[in-house]
Amino acid sequence: MWGDESMMDESGAGFVRSEHETSAAGTSRDSAADRKVRNLVSVSVDQIRKLYDNESAQLFIHAQPVSMVTVVGMVESVNEQTTSSTFILKDETGPGVEVTFWTLEDKKSSNIPSIVENSYVRVFGQVRSKEGRVYVAAFRVIPITDYNEITLHHLEVIYDCKILEKAKLNIKASEASGFDQSKSNDIISTTSVSAGFSKADQLILETINKTPNPEGMSIQEICLAIRSLEVSIIKKRLEFLANEGHIYTTIDDDHYRSTDV
Known part of the structure; x- marks a missing residue:
């Protein structure tokens, strides 16, 4: 599943990022502060845990900022309250990550899906941190009934990782040719919003x-x-x-x- 070595450092498979990767990410993060990126990226739990940068409050994959994520995994240790539910989401890439799903009291009895332990769900949300603890603030949780969707998500993670890697290489190429970096960043941001x-x-x-x-x-x-x-x-x-x-x-x-x- 994670056999492609060219993406292993960012795939959440446990590889440590090199100094070269870290330096490139730092360059991109400085420019990321000057623009607002809006994209949706398929990720693994391990990517969320390891690639979130607390300093900039941003998830980066291949030095590219990620605005929203979708992640698939098994639900563990659910804690339901009046206006929110908190649970641990775990996949095969390593330890789980906390997910907080805020709801409104008058919606609890309507069509908010119940979150059941040991079931699989797809989560849409934003990666955040509080007191150094990384978690996903979910705005949508969908129970998975077709387990082929789990395999599909694995493929989407690999595909999206490759897309972001290509974007990173394009930025490096534009820098080498003297192309205006801010324009390149705008192109990436616009593409991720309007694609599809x-x-x-x-x-x-x-x-x-x-x-x-x-x-x-x-x-x-x-x-x-x-x-x-x-x-x-x-x-x-x-x-x-x-x-x-x-x-x-x-x-x-x-x-x-x-x-x-």
Whole structure:
């Protein structure tokens, strides 16, 4: 599964990063502070635990900043409270990582999936740390019923790692040729946002990002703000964006908030 040596140092397979890798990551982190990256990357638990940089409060893979992650694993030691659930997520790459899933009290009895020990789930969220402890702040937890999805996730981790490695090499090549690094960073950031997005997706996401309301925007408000799109199209694209981890529901199933705010 992790036999490709070219990616082993960042794959979470236990390899120690070389000084050359660390130096490259530091260069990228300095420039990362000047831009806002928005992407969704498939990762392993070990990558989360080992590649998060506390100083910059950012997960880096191949010196590239990662905004949001999706990770698959088995649930251990669940602790459910009124407004949140905390559990340990573990996969085959090593010790588990803590996941915190915040919910609202009036949603606990609706369609929030129950988190059961020894079951497999897919988590969408952001990697954060508190007092040096790395954890995942989840905005979506989906029970896995088809175990082929576990194998698929392993392949996605390898693929995404290769994509980020290629982005890193492209940056190095642009630096060697004297290309403006800030423009290169903008290209990477834009590509990760718009890859696979339709114009409708981008328009909807931009609209939701603009709202200052903590509960996000209702479908009705989104439709009023984007009169150029039919209601049926907006609803379909909202479902797509939610499944991809770019937005999530808040006070009810009709209100959406961006994961980037």
